[in-house]
Amino acid sequence: MNIVVCIKRVPATDSRIKVGADGTSIDDSQLEWIISPYDEFAVEAALQMKEAAGEGEVTVMTMGPAESTKELRTCLAMGCDKAVLLTDPDSGTRDAHTTAHALAKAIQGLSPDLVLCGKVAVDRDQGQVGSLLGGILDMPCITEIKALSITDGKATVERAGDSGTTETWTVSLPAVLTTTKGLNEPRYAGLKGIMAAKKKPIDEQEAQLGEAALTIKSLELPPPRREGRIIGEGPEAVTELVRLLREEAKIL
């Protein structure tokens, strides 16, 4: 079982985001970085699949700046066998298309049985890379899986369907799967793992970028939310509420 997991280095979820001086990128000078939380489910799933198969190799891959070795090293400490860093100093500005192409190029060379990534990176919240990878690599792709088992070269997965239903799918491998909460509890990088990770290889190569499909014209922070207001209590307040929703908020 040969698995590739794609992860992304993103600002910690409690960061205060500021727009950079150029108006099209995020000012990253003050940020703390983490592995995008949905990607941790992918890493954990890969490790569990490898352990269940009793053999195989898990490669963790990211496209990002040189500092991304920190997040890769954490995945190695969790138990991944090797890491690939596709270096791109401007990765913060790349669109999903560019990124997916770069990842796909590198993944092709590894001929994996399974490609896993988080359903969405929590920085841009676009959730496209997984599906694009499926397309480029010409592999079946199922997104947002919350259960996974593998038997006889097939993956059986569950995902949330409409109105609370659960869909079960079976796909033949190789396939691309994107992971979401509920799939597993990602493990901690412990003492043994951290020491072992020091000796594991990180293969750094320049990212072979694809063509951009999107360019960012400008970035703005959402306007600060206005404070709530209490209009009144009980049925008497309804008329006023409806009036305000209609005239002030203009949503009715």
Place this chain on the structure above:
Amino acid sequence: MFLGQLDAADFCPYPFLDPDSAELLSMVRGSFGRFAEEHIDAESIDRAHAVPEAVLAGLSELGLFGMRIPEEYGGLDLNATQYCRVGMDLSAADGAVAILSGGHSTIGIKALLLAGTEEQKAKYLPRLATGELKAAFALSEPDAGSDAQALTCTAKLSEDKQHYVVNGNKLWITNGGLANLVTLFVRTPDHPRTDGRPSISCLLVEREMGYEAGREETKLGIRGSSTVPLVFEDVSVPVENLVGVPGEGFRLALDILNGGRTGLAGGCLGASRYLLEEAVKYTTERQQFGRPIAEFQLIQQKLGRMAQSLHALECMVFLTTGLADRHGVDLPLESALCKIFGTETLWSVVNDAVQCAGGNGFTTDYPFERMLRDARVNMIFEGTNEILRVMVATSGLRGPAERLSESIPGRDDPYGRLLDGAEVPDPMKVPDELRAESLALSMAVAELAVASGKAVRTHGKALREQQLVVAALTDQVLATYAQAAVLSRAVSLHDQGAETVGPEALEHEILLAKGSCRRLQRFGRRASQSLRDNDDAILLKTAGLITRLGGMPGERP
């Protein structure tokens, strides 16, 4: 600094963590941080007076007990800076867990690391790294607290000289209830010293060797941490478990404590940072008189001064650990200053935070009251702040005092120059915005030298007994060292440029540097003023009277 010297090359550029060390640190913090968030419940640990087994097992797996153990013995081999940074997180998560960790890594295993033989290390360190063995440090006794050298617990060689037979009691031993390996300090009359001082040695005692751990103390704070007496009755310890040189154990105990104090200071920093964040959250959410209370100046005063003290502490602690890592040495005096300043900063921060939270600061629904209780002990253990204040100035001035007493007045006198001309050392090169602070630091160093010179000349070798003088000198050196640390960090960030650091981050740094330098200047000036203008004689006389009377003189309602 006692000699009026200020050499920026000693502490500039600021010793920030290198990228590789930062990477390892981030992994360890990542795991501990998530574990703490999910599994460490400080409130219930406080109520249960114990850290749950499962939490200990989880933390062991993550490497808590191997943080300071070299890689070849299966540890994480964190340097002082990394260890201190993790300690900050632990203290923010729970004071008892932090003390449990420190009892093991800072003092429990340190004798082995400093003075253990290859065989001793190979035998114990791998099991200490995994947490299978947990360590304690047992020096204090009922009649030997600050005066630890007065200890009486004794180890005598057995007839066949293969064992020491240990008898005596230890008191207030952190981790004593859960540890299975104790670093024990005992008298060893079989190894007399030539200088007439008591012969003290260090033994590694396993639980199975048969000592008894007594009842858990009921404590004001850090209730989840184990603090017990240990009772030794004819406990037989193999001679190969003696660590270091027989009879030189007291030096070893002091080296362990001297080297470890930045760890405790880091813990105080972590708890302070957490408290400040909680105080900000509380005061911006709590509305009175139609406004968040954070808009009132008397609340802002508290938030501001918490931040300034914290900033100084942070610069000072990581300057000290960074220099210790860079040069591979322990810095006993600087570490003692960090301990004094750290524990007192935390105490004032927690006091301010409680006040900001009003009634909620006093009840158990919020973390403030627990953290206030937890904070208090820091000023008492690992050397009381009184003992450390005496230690810093007397050790710092021992050399000069001896030289002075041997020298002919007026010649060969390290202070003569300063006393006569008050020569001010060259100010550090700083960005324009901090020029006034840099000049003030140079003045403070000169003033310290003058005050030191005067103290040494007036009191000579008896200076040690003049504790008010000595403490004031320590406060002055504390203030100057902290200012140097603050400026060192600000200058180093400034030199990296707004490009790398970020324009806003640089602005914040300068504001905090300015504010904390000024706060420290005032603190230092007060100390120096107290040497020139004080009512010490009346104060001491009053204390004398009260001790004689056993309390206040007659009451007059």
